[in-house]
Amino acid sequence: MENYRKYLDPRTLAKLQGLELRARSIVEGYVTGAHKSPFHGFSVEFAEHREYVPGDDLRYVDWKAFGKTDRVYLKQYEEETNLVCYLLLDVSESMTYQSDDAPLSKLDYARCVAASLTYLVLQQQDGVGLTTFDREVRALIRPSTHPTHLKQLLHAMEIKPSAAKTSMGPIFHDLAERYKKRGVVVVLSDLFDDVGSLMAGLKHFRHRRHEVILMHVLDPAELDFPFRNMTLFKGLEGLPEQLVDPPSLRKAYLAEFEAFTKAVRQGCYARNIDYLQLRTDQPLDLALSKYLAARMNRVK
Amino acid sequence: MPELMTAPLFCFVANPMILGWLAAASAPLIIHLLNRRKYREAPWAAMQYLLAAIKKNSRRVQLEQWLLLALRTLLILCAVAAAAEPGFRGAEQLVASGERVHRVIVVDGSFSMNYRPTGERSYFEQAQALAERIIENGREGDGFSVVVLGTPSKTVVGPPLFRKEEVRTIVAELRQPHGAGSVTQCLNELDRLLTKAREQHPQIRRRTVYFITDLGKQTWEPADAAHGVDAVAEFQARCERWGADTAVSLIDVGATDGDNAAVVSLEASEPYAVVGLPTTLKAVVHNFGRQSRSRVPLSLLLDGRKVEEQLVDLEAGGETTVVFEYPSQHPPRTPGSSIYEVELGPDRLEIDNHRYLALVTKPNLRVLVLREPILTDEEEYGLDNLTTALKLRPGADVSGPSPVVVDVESDEVLQRRELTDYDCVFLVDVKRLTPSGAKILASYVREGGGLVTWLGPRTDPADFNKQLADGADRILPAKLGPIVAEPQYKLNPLKYEHPLVAEFRGSDQGNLLNTPVYRYYRLDLKDRPQTRRVLEFLNEAKDPFIVSETIGVGRSLLVTTVPQASWTTMPLSPGFLPIVQELLSYASGGRAARGSRLVGEPLTGDFRRTTASAQVSVLPPTSADDAPNETIAPSPQASGTGVAKSSSKRATTTATAEIVPAGDFFRWSFADTQRSGIYTVNITAATDSVQRYAVNVDPRESALVKLPPNRVTSLPWATVPLHYATDLQDFAEPAQQYVASGESNPIHRWFLLAALAAALGETLLAGRAGRSRA
Numbered sequence A: 001m002e003n004y005r006k007y008l009d010p011r012t013l014a015k016l017q018g019l020e021l022r023a024r025s026i027v028e029g030y031v032t033g034a035h036k037s038p039f040h041g042f043s044v045e046f047a048e049h050r051e052y053v054p055g056d057d058l059r060y061v062d063w064k065a066f067g068k069t070d071r072v073y074l075k076q077y078e079e080e081t082n083l084v085c086y087l088l089l090d091v092s093e094s095m096t097y098q099s100d101d102a103p104l105s106k107l108d109y110a111r112c113v114a115a116s117l118t119y120l121v122l123q124q125q126d127g128v129g130l131t132t133f134d135r136e137v138r139a140l141i142r143p144s145t146h147p148t149h150l151k152q153l154l155h156a157m158e159i160k161p162s163a164a165k166t167s168m169g170p171i172f173h174d175l176a177e178r179y180k181k182r183g184v185v186v187v188l189s190d191l192f193d194d195v196g197s198l199m200a201g202l203k204h205f206r207h208r209r210h211e212v213i214l215m216h217v218l219d220p221a222e223l224d225f226p227f228r229n230m231t232l233f234k235g236l237e238g239l240p241e242q243l244v245d246p247p248s249l250r251k252a253y254l255a256e257f258e259a260f261t262k263a264v265r266q267g268c269y270a271r272n273i274d275y276l277q278l279r280t281d282q283p284l285d286l287a288l289s290k291y292l293a294a295r296m297n298r299v300k
Numbered sequence B: 001m002p003e004l005m006t007a008p009l010f011c012f013v014a015n016p017m018i019l020g021w022l023a024a025a026s027a028p029l030i031i032h033l034l035n036r037r038k039y040r041e042a043p044w045a046a047m048q049y050l051l052a053a054i055k056k057n058s059r060r061v062q063l064e065q066w067l068l069l070a071l072r073t074l075l076i077l078c079a080v081a082a083a084a085e086p087g088f089r090g091a092e093q094l095v096a097s098g099e100r101v102h103r104v105i106v107v108d109g110s111f112s113m114n115y116r117p118t119g120e121r122s123y124f125e126q127a128q129a130l131a132e133r134i135i136e137n138g139r140e141g142d143g144f145s146v147v148v149l150g151t152p153s154k155t156v157v158g159p160p161l162f163r164k165e166e167v168r169t170i171v172a173e174l175r176q177p178h179g180a181g182s183v184t185q186c187l188n189e190l191d192r193l194l195t196k197a198r199e200q201h202p203q204i205r206r207r208t209v210y211f212i213t214d215l216g217k218q219t220w221e222p223a224d225a226a227h228g229v230d231a232v233a234e235f236q237a238r239c240e241r242w243g244a245d246t247a248v249s250l251i252d253v254g255a256t257d258g259d260n261a262a263v264v265s266l267e268a269s270e271p272y273a274v275v276g277l278p279t280t281l282k283a284v285v286h287n288f289g290r291q292s293r294s295r296v297p298l299s300l301l302l303d304g305r306k307v308e309e310q311l312v313d314l315e316a317g318g319e320t321t322v323v324f325e326y327p328s329q330h331p332p333r334t335p336g337s338s339i340y341e342v343e344l345g346p347d348r349l350e351i352d353n354h355r356y357l358a359l360v361t362k363p364n365l366r367v368l369v370l371r372e373p374i375l376t377d378e379e380e381y382g383l384d385n386l387t388t389a390l391k392l393r394p395g396a397d398v399s400g401p402s403p404v405v406v407d408v409e410s411d412e413v414l415q416r417r418e419l420t421d422y423d424c425v426f427l428v429d430v431k432r433l434t435p436s437g438a439k440i441l442a443s444y445v446r447e448g449g450g451l452v453t454w455l456g457p458r459t460d461p462a463d464f465n466k467q468l469a470d471g472a473d474r475i476l477p478a479k480l481g482p483i484v485a486e487p488q489y490k491l492n493p494l495k496y497e498h499p500l501v502a503e504f505r506g507s508d509q510g511n512l513l514n515t516p517v518y519r520y521y522r523l524d525l526k527d528r529p530q531t532r533r534v535l536e537f538l539n540e541a542k543d544p545f546i547v548s549e550t551i552g553v554g555r556s557l558l559v560t561t562v563p564q565a566s567w568t569t570m571p572l573s574p575g576f577l578p579i580v581q582e583l584l585s586y587a588s589g590g591r592a593a594r595g596s597r598l599v600g601e602p603l604t605g606d607f608r609r610t611t612a613s614a615q616v617s618v619l620p621p622t623s624a625d626d627a628p629n630e631t632i633a634p635s636p637q638a639s640g641t642g643v644a645k646s647s648s649k650r651a652t653t654t655a656t657a658e659i660v661p662a663g664d665f666f667r668w669s670f671a672d673t674q675r676s677g678i679y680t681v682n683i684t685a686a687t688d689s690v691q692r693y694a695v696n697v698d699p700r701e702s703a704l705v706k707l708p709p710n711r712v713t714s715l716p717w718a719t720v721p722l723h724y725a726t727d728l729q730d731f732a733e734p735a736q737q738y739v740a741s742g743e744s745n746p747i748h749r750w751f752l753l754a755a756l757a758a759a760l761g762e763t764l765l766a767g768r769a770g771r772s773r774a
Helices: A002-008 A010-015 A019-034 A063-069 A106-123 A149-157 A168-178 A195-207 A220-224 A246-270 A285-299 B002-006 B016-037 B047-083 B123-137 B164-172 B183-200 B223-227 B231-241 B377-391 B411-415 B435-446 B461-467 B576-593 B746-768
Strands: A046-051 A073-077 A084-090 A127-133 A137-144 A184-189 A211-218 A231-235 A242-244 A274-279 B010-013 B040-044 B086-089 B101-108 B143-149 B154-161 B206-213 B246-252 B261-268 B272-274 B281-287 B293-302 B305-314 B319-324 B336-344 B354-362 B365-370 B404-409 B424-428 B450-454 B479-484 B520-524 B532-537 B544-551 B554-559 B596-598 B603-608 B615-619 B630-634 B643-647 B658-662 B665-670 B677-684 B689-696 B722-725
Touching: A063 A073, A084 A106, A084 A137, A084 A168, A106 A127, A106 A149, A106 A184, A106 A211, A106 A285, A127 A149, A127 A168, A137 A149, A137 A168, A168 A195, A195 A211, A195 A246, A211 A220, A211 A246, A231 B047, A242 A246, A242 B047, A246 A274, A246 B047, B016 B047, B047 B746, B086 B746, B101 B123, B101 B183, B123 B164, B123 B206, B143 B164, B143 B183, B154 B164, B154 B183, B183 B206, B183 B231, B261 B293, B261 B336, B261 B354, B281 B293, B281 B305, B281 B336, B305 B319, B336 B689, B354 B596, B354 B677, B354 B689, B365 B377, B365 B411, B365 B576, B377 B404, B377 B424, B377 B576, B404 B411, B411 B435, B424 B576, B435 B450, B435 B544, B435 B554, B450 B576, B461 B479, B520 B544, B544 B576, B554 B576, B603 B677, B603 B689, B615 B665, B665 B677
Parallel strands: A084 A127, A084 A184, A184 A211, A211 A274, A231 B040, B101 B143, B101 B206, B206 B246, B246 B722, B272 B354, B365 B404, B365 B424, B424 B450, B450 B554, B596 B689
Antiparallel strands: A046 A073, A127 A137, A231 A242, B010 B086, B143 B154, B261 B281, B281 B319, B293 B305, B293 B336, B336 B354, B479 B520, B532 B544, B544 B554, B603 B665, B615 B677, B630 B643, B658 B665, B677 B689
């Protein structure tokens, strides 16, 4: 049990090259370690049996029914019961921040999480799509259940981040209109944007009957503000630089940041949105387990 | 407290050099500015939240930073100020500095310090100048005490004085005493002084004792050393006992051994002069130097008027006896008191060139002879011989009335006659005395009367031993033993050391030593260390013939036989007359000897209680007698040892003697006899009287032998650091060892508390600003 966890540590994953390898390590490691399949129950919805006719895909033959009845039946699934997962990945400049003590930048961490989810969803033959954005949508890949879809998504995730400021509200409104089929929307972002606008966008997803999971990716330095010496903080996304004596402002900063996260958390709660805060120094299986647990609750 | 009201209050700091560290107060500001220039750069994603925090808290953060800066600066300022030990001057009661020093200046006052090595200032004047420099070099807040080393040593300033000017004036006005010095006695005085100063000023924890001395051997290594008292070792032991916080400075102002001659003795042949009788006056001059001196003038002054001068040759290291002719050629014509002064030609130590003698001239001498009322022929004959011998005063005109009046009475007369009218009482073969008579006689002797007791067949030894030879009121020099009936024909003069027989030395023309004695009393001299043998029999038992003891002021003599034919035939001997006269002279000299004292010895006297109020005033030596007041300077015209003399008149104030009742008398005493010369005593009672006393220097101090300094410096000084200096120009303050100060200066303490408060405030504020959680 303990052996696999070391592969899920962000520091270990940071040494692995390529998102696919990282995603495979996360998911297989998690599954192997858990010895329990998390896939059934929410990814495929069984409808009925029908008799086999030549030309049918033998993968869907119900061999147990054949054993009992000596007749070949195929398991019939309802198409609309298939899950569609929409991954929204923030690739703005603020996501590139990586403090000294963090093994991965927020973007890298979010990419790992997104890749893992992609791999997981495709493994259960559900559809998964990806949208990367900053101030505007940078890439939009429609959901697909084909296994080869994985490489396309991973390639899209590797997009170079821009220096543009995040502006999630309008983008979410736009995407909510674009996502026709009801599904699960997973947002991976540091949410450094106007909370009101953000919540309006998310509300739009909920309006379209999407399940929304908000994964709030943060660097430990942003949560703890551990600086001691005089520091010139250089703002990202066009914000100014500021020379600060950190100890004298730590308390005030933390209060501001707590107010921000609290507003987000309360907004999510009010809109029945799953909120997950992810620290980039935490093991990545935590993100997966939280996601899966959330889904389990939803389908009960 | 009125001094506090008038005294100006000035700030001072004990360690001004530390104030340089005040510049360190700028360190927090410099560090702050440097910190602003030295910073790291970091990208920051959550900038909007940091900016919001800055916007809301910038004023508070700025205020906290300024407060922190101020507290850190204050911390340094207070710490530096505390280390500088600030204080006040002008108000001693408020002064309290951990580094203050109690400086005790001991000036050697032995009269050898009057020596002028090269015609310049005397050692004593050099010591005064040095003491003034020590005071001047002392810091504000230091306390000063002044002690003059002498016999006895005198504490001029005991409790520390803090006003430099006042102490300096006191030192400048010091007058050199004329006595000898005793280091041991001075150490006792210093012990008391230091103990008291510690109690009164516990905040002054450091002390320095300065001994300014010529290291005269008589002062530092007196003859007492032969009896096991090593003054130098005692000096070191006592200084070590004072502890490590007491430094000792030995400042040697004495040069090498100096040449000096002194008049060491001036005596009259009799304790009293008698009207019409010539007096022999004899002076002894001692040349303590290594060079002989010839034709040195030696003058005799009578009541301040020079009456005779002789030129004497003084052999190096030798004594010269000079007999003056004037007193023998000019017998006194009226009763009274005469002051004789002998003055030796000047040299570099002037004080001991003078010697004084106060000689009382009486109209006659009065002797009371007590005997049994009824006498046998033999006894009558012996008594006649004795009274005749008493009346035959040498030099008197035998055809005229005797200058010695002899009253022969029985002991009953003691009850009704005033004994003080008599110079001497002779007890001749008296059987016993009544208790009251014994008491009167004891009182008479103690107050200066003379007593000569002849023991004979009627004497009751048991009664004499009980009433006269035992107890606190005893007046006999020995207890009486059995009668010895073994004829003795030879007497031992015991080297003529007793003054009574000193005149017989070298020419026993009276054949005194061959006096036949057939019966005598054996004496018990056990536990009588004060009793001196005058003559003893030349037998195996060495039985005393005559013994003496000074009882109180008076003198008591005991002759172990009586001039009766069956006891001794000494009245037939030519030596009888002189021995009787010597017995009278010596016994009656007790009261007269009180008129001559050495410097430091108290003057005492009695007068009858005839009135309830009485006053005794004492006029110390006036400037005319006051040789030390004379300033000696080299005369441009004089050659050799010639010096010119100029007198500086100095006002002499009258002092009052202490008076205590003593029976029917008042007894007065005057202790401050630190200078040689004539002291005039005025007794204001029912009948006023004036008495004059001669106070002379102790000639032992005249030998200018110096103690080698290494006798002191080579000792292992373990606890107390000893600083030795020889030259006035090279004199520097002794290095003081650091003594941790447990007692804090109040000002110092306030600064320390302020620094502590600043440190505490800084910690709290820095914690509040978030540094403690950073």
